[in-house]
Amino acid sequence: MDGEDLGESAVLDVLDKQIIHGLVTDxxxxxxxxxxxxxxxxxxxxxxxxxxxxxxxxxxxxxxxxVPLGRTRWILRMRTAPNRAVALAEALARQPDVSWVSLLATGFEVTCVCRPRSVERQDELLLRMIPRATQVLELTVHEVMRQFPFAEEWPRYSRLLTAGQLRELGPRPPMWEPRGPEKSVQLSREDEAMLAILGRDGRASYAQIATATGWSSSRVARRMSELIASGVLYFDLDFALERMGYVSRALLWMRVRPGDLEAVGRAVATHPEVAFVAATTGTVNLVAAVVCHDTAHLYRYVTESLGALPGINDVQVLSALRMFKQSSTLLDDRKVGVVP
Structure with a gap:
């Protein structure tokens, strides 16, 4: 067993990890x-x-x-007074189209990802609600230009399955490219009802969704497949990282030479510690979220893996003091829980 797996072996055995890999894939x-x-x-x-x-x-x-709905994603960095940071992060975590809310170890910077579904909601979030919040002293907004795909999604347990098992499981659906489709996808009221249920439980049954939408189970399955194929719907897993032995999480903001941006982004996406990497607009043009076992592990990653890549001019390492929300779930006592 790899020494870095010892921390999670107390709560996850091999079968648990194999099941997790199956769910990450499908x-x-x-x-x-x-x-x-x-x-x-x-x-x-x-x-x-x-x-x-x-x-x-x-x-x-x-x-x-x-993106297929004709919208984009934004990463927000908010400077606030130290005694107001927790209240700001908690308020943001309650917003349904805000995710990955974290308080950084500086103690007065809160970051989050915003995925508004309409122009009106985008304006409400970025131009009115957040800038006018009394806790926000300074706001920096970065547009996600390109999210780099992974050959294997975190936590990368494929090594625990045989080649035959991996072939039977099949590949994870490819990440939707940021250019979007030729025509924006339109969502019906029934689509929205289905997406709301899946947001609470990604494994909700077709029958349960059929009851909420008024569709038949076969129509639910067909429409779900259509939304997945269009790139509108995808499935994500949130984990209780600290209980799995990963106590050091950080955001890395990098300045990369434009001609090297694609190559560096693709290279960073191969690193096992990286859970997210994207090219952004703004004064820094590459951001990565990394998950490490401890601070020594984070140091080795920054100095060895990241430091070996040509084209990176500057790296700002900001450790997450506390996570308030992951992709869709609130965190409480190091556990993940469904957003009400």
Whole structure:
């Protein structure tokens, strides 16, 4: 066993990790199929999944990619007074189209990702609500130009499956390119009802969604497949990182020479510590979220893995003092929980 896996072995065994990899690859894979691939029963997979959820180890959620809807994503950095930072972060975490809310170790900077679904909501968030908040002393807004895809999503447990199992599981659907489709996707009221349910539980049954939308289960399945194919709907997993042994999380803001930006972004996306990397507008043009076991691990990553890449002119390392929200779930006592 790799020494860096020891911290998480107390809460996740090999089968847990194999199931997690299956869900990362296909969040809605039937438990019977996943069990057959892993050589265990459907009941065993279902029981392990329920345990992971009940222990607050993971949460599966359907997410809306705003690019095919003709919108974009924004990363916000807000400077605030130290005694107001927690209140600001908590208020942002309650917004449904705001994610990855964190308080950085400086003690007075809060960052988040905004994914407004309309021009009106974008203006409300970026031009009125957040700038007018009394806690916000300074606001910097970065547009996400390109999110770099991973060959394997974090936490990267494919090494625990055989080549045959990986072939049976199949590849994760490719990340939707930021250019978007030829024509913006339009969502109906029924689509919105389905997306709301999947946002709370990415594995909600077709029957449950059918009841909320008035559609048949077969129509729900067909429409879900269409939204996935269009890039509007994708599935994400949130994890209780500290309980898995990852206590050092950081945002890295980099200045990269424009001609090297694509190559550096692709290279950073291959690093096992990296959970997100994107090219942005603004005074820095590359941002990465990294997950490490401890500060020494973070130091090794910055000086060795990142330091070996040509083209990076400057790196600002900002450790996360506290995470308030991940992609769709609020954090409480190091567990993940569904947003009300």
């Amino acid at each position: 969040a809605r894979i039937p438990f019977a199929r996943l069990g057959a691939i892993l050589g265990v029963s459907e009941q065993t997979v279902a029981r392990r999944y329920r345990s992971l959820r009940e222990r607050g180890m993971l949460h599966v959620a359907g997410q809306v990619n705003t």
